[in-house]
Amino acid sequence: xxxxxxxxxxxxxxxxxxxxxxxxxxxxxxxxxxxxxxxxxxxxxxxxxxxxxxxxxxxxxxxxxxxxxxxxxxxxxxxxxxxxxxxxxxxxxxxxxxxxxxxxxxxxxxxxxxxxxxxxxxxxxxxxxxxxxxxxxxxxxxxxxxxxxxxxxxxxxxxxxxxxxxxxxxxxxxxxxxxxxxxxxxxxxxxxxxxxxxxxxxxxxxxxxxxxxxxxxxxxxxxxxxxxxxxxxxxxxxxxxxxxxxxxxxxxxxxxxxxxxxxxxxxxxxxxxxxxxxxxxxxxxxxxxxxxxxxxxxxxxxxxxxxxxxxxxxxxxxxxxxxxxxxxxxxxxxxxxxxxxxxxxxxxxxxxxxxxxx
Amino acid sequence: xxxxxxxxxxxxxxxxxxxxxxxxxxxxxxxxxxxxxxxxxxxxxxxxxxxxxxxxxxxxxxxxxxxxxxxxxxxxxxxxxxxxxxxxxxxxxxxxxxxxxxxxxxxxxxxxxxxxxxxxxxxxxxxxxxxxxxxxxxxxxxxxxxxxxxxxxxxxxxxxxxxxxxxxxxxxxxxxxxxxxxxxxxxxxxxxxxxxxxxxxxxxxxxxxxxxxxxxxxxxxxxxxxxxxxxxxxxxxxxxxxxxxxxxx
Numbered sequence: 234x235x236x237x238x239x240x241x242x243x244x245x246x247x248x249x250x251x252x253x254x255x256x257x258x259x260x261x262x263x264x265x266x267x268x269x270x271x272x273x274x275x276x277x278x279x280x281x282x283x284x285x286x287x288x289x290x291x292x293x294x295x296x297x298x299x300x301x302x303x304x305x306x307x308x309x310x311x312x313x314x315x316x317x318x319x320x321x322x323x324x325x326x327x328x329x330x331x332x333x334x335x336x337x338x339x340x341x342x343x344x345x346x347x348x349x350x351x352x353x354x355x356x357x358x359x360x361x362x363x364x365x366x367x368x369x370x371x372x373x374x375x376x377x378x379x380x381x382x383x384x385x386x387x388x389x390x391x392x393x394x395x396x397x398x399x400x401x402x403x404x405x406x407x408x409x410x411x412x413x414x415x416x417x418x419x420x421x422x423x424x425x426x427x428x429x430x431x432x433x434x435x436x437x438x439x440x441x442x443x444x445x446x447x448x449x450x451x452x453x454x455x456x457x458x459x460x461x462x463x464x465x466x467x468x469x470x471x472x473x474x475x476x477x478x479x480x481x482x483x484x485x486x487x488x489x490x491x492x493x494x495x496x497x498x499x500x501x502x503x504x505x506x507x508x509x510x511x512x513x514x515x516x517x518x519x520x521x522x523x524x525x526x527x528x529x530x531x532x533x534x535x536x537x538x539x540x541x542x543x544x545x546x547x548x549x550x551x552x553x554x555x556x557x558x559x560x561x562x563x564x565x566x567x568x569x570x571x572x573x574x575x576x577x578x579x580x581x582x583x584x585x586x587x588x589x590x591x
Numbered sequence: 592x593x594x595x596x597x598x599x600x601x602x603x604x605x606x607x608x609x610x611x612x613x614x615x616x617x618x619x620x621x622x623x624x625x626x627x628x629x630x631x632x633x634x635x636x637x638x639x640x641x642x643x644x645x646x647x648x649x650x651x652x653x654x655x656x657x658x659x660x661x662x663x664x665x666x667x668x669x670x671x672x673x674x675x676x677x678x679x680x681x682x683x684x685x686x687x688x689x690x691x692x693x694x695x696x697x698x699x700x701x702x703x704x705x706x707x708x709x710x711x712x713x714x715x716x717x718x719x720x721x722x723x724x725x726x727x728x729x730x731x732x733x734x735x736x737x738x739x740x741x742x743x744x745x746x747x748x749x750x751x752x753x754x755x756x757x758x759x760x761x762x763x764x765x766x767x768x769x770x771x772x773x774x775x776x777x778x779x780x781x782x783x784x785x786x787x788x789x790x791x792x793x794x795x796x797x798x799x800x801x802x803x804x805x806x807x808x809x810x811x812x813x814x815x816x817x818x819x820x821x822x823x824x825x826x827x828x829x830x831x832x833x834x835x836x837x838x839x840x
Binding site: 274276287289333334335336452453455456459460469470473474475476533534535536537538539540541542543544545561562564 | 597598600601604605606607608609610611612613616617619620621623624626627674676677678679680682683684687703704708709744748749751752755
């Protein structure tokens with residue numbers, strides 16, 4: 234279950250004009266919850282103007298660095314990223330879920346693997362975690378990073394990458410590709426697109442000797458890089474993708490209230506039967522689904538997709554009426570018999586009785 | 592940046608996702624449906640086959656069937672864990688549905704989903720003794736391998752990798768079933784009739800599990816990069832394999 238923990242902001246470092254690196258300390262009782270795997274991210278929540286917003290940011294630290302930090306690049310119109318860049322102070326608290334994400338492969342300390350990393354803009358953040366962790370844990374492995382940015386001043390972690398190159402002499406190679414700056418070599422200016430990848434692979438990077446590739450950036454860049462890698466013969470399962478963790482579709486956390494949809498008052502007295510236990514509570518007809526209301530009452534109701542597609546949250550409506558927003562799971566005969574998907578059901582009557590046991 | 596339409600376009604062009612938060616709502620829903628269908632099928636299949644362990648004629652058969660039951664439950668757990676990353680209540684999941692429940696042997700469910708869980712309908716039909724169970728495992732085992740291979744390319748990379756990890760073991764279950772059918776066939780000159788009768792019973796039901804030849808959902812899943820090869824193509828591959836095997840014995 235999604236549980237948020239308060240993390241204290243212990244440091245904020247400006248990295249570029251529009252990005253900050255925020256260091257966080259988990260509470261004493263949740264230290265273990267915040268151990269992470271390289272390439273994972275944290276999901277934060279914060280209320281802006283009465284609306285809860287959730288945003289994920291990649292952890293940009295190695296697993297043994299003993300530090301938890303995220304890089305936040307300001308996005309135009311992005312509430313959370315603007316807040317983090319302009320208002321957040323040392324000593325503030327941010328609420329975050331424990332680290333999640335699958336942008337990694339198991340470490341193999343005995344092996345000498347050649348990794349390729351492709352980052353666009355703030356797509357560098359999980360790469361920092363991968364590079365720091367891999368180069369420390371696999372002493373024989375190498376990492377070649379191709380890093381695309383608009384200009385030199387926009388390069389996040391620029392100094393840190395230089396430091397890492399010095400620490401891991403000869404094992405970390407960084408190729409900067411800059412869009413709006415002419416560099417000495419044409420190869421390194423322009424966009425990180427398919428043509429640029431083809432040039433790099435023809436003249437600079439040997440894809441055939443690489444074992445794995447990680448790509449993180451905007452969608453077109455990720456498609457271009459993966460296509461170019463596959464043309465060079467890299468297997469699909471050797472390419473790991475991560476869209477910008479912060480690239481989430483805008484989530485409407487609250488359901489839009491349709492005027493006059495429900496009969497009677499705004500509240501409904503709901504009775505839920507689960508595992509033979511009967512629980513009664515009041516709920517708002519519009520604000521929450523029957524499932525959400527039950528969960529809020531600490532009723533251990535079953536659910537999975539919360540999108541009306543699977544049928545895990547199915548229950549029988551014994552009394553009252555509900556409006557089902559979406560139903561991709563129940564067959565007509567089930568609906569006729571009174572079954573509902575509780576994740577999609579909003580009460581229409583002042584009283585409903587829902588039985589999960591039937 | 593990164594509007595939902597951009598992500599859908601990215602998926603349509605072969606892009607992959609690796610984090611639940613990037614999944615647009617309908618994509619997330621269809622992905623969870625695929626996962627729920629797999630988990631429920633494994634749990635229901637294991638529950639049905641568990642009853643047949645005692646019917647295994649020798650110690651090798653009992654070991655093989657126990658192993659199949661155990662590994663199918665393990666596979667369910669692996670995918671259930673991914674569902675958990677999407678917020679599913681996985682602690683609760685295992686006991687929501689009566690996995691052992693079966694309809695009558697003669698009933699015909701067609702393609703309509705039976706009430707309750709999301710298992711493939713083939714797992715709603717009861718096994719009828721050892722030979723029948725082994726034949727069912729042979730036919731559905733082969734179908735499962737073809738279906739898993741297809742889904743191992745799906746655009747949700749953590750699920751694709753999990754299916755890739757499951758695939759060799761599911762392939763082994765199928766091979767064990769094939770060995771079992773051969774052994775039954777060689778043990779008794781009369782056995783072939785029973786094998787063919789079971790194959791006749793299970794074939795249409797397994798064929799159904801590939802889905803309709805033309806399906807709006809399939810088109811949607813293709814645009815999400817969750818599916819690639821058509822239902823009919825997969826079904827034909829399976830049919831050819833089954834025909835070849837049955838002709839051989």
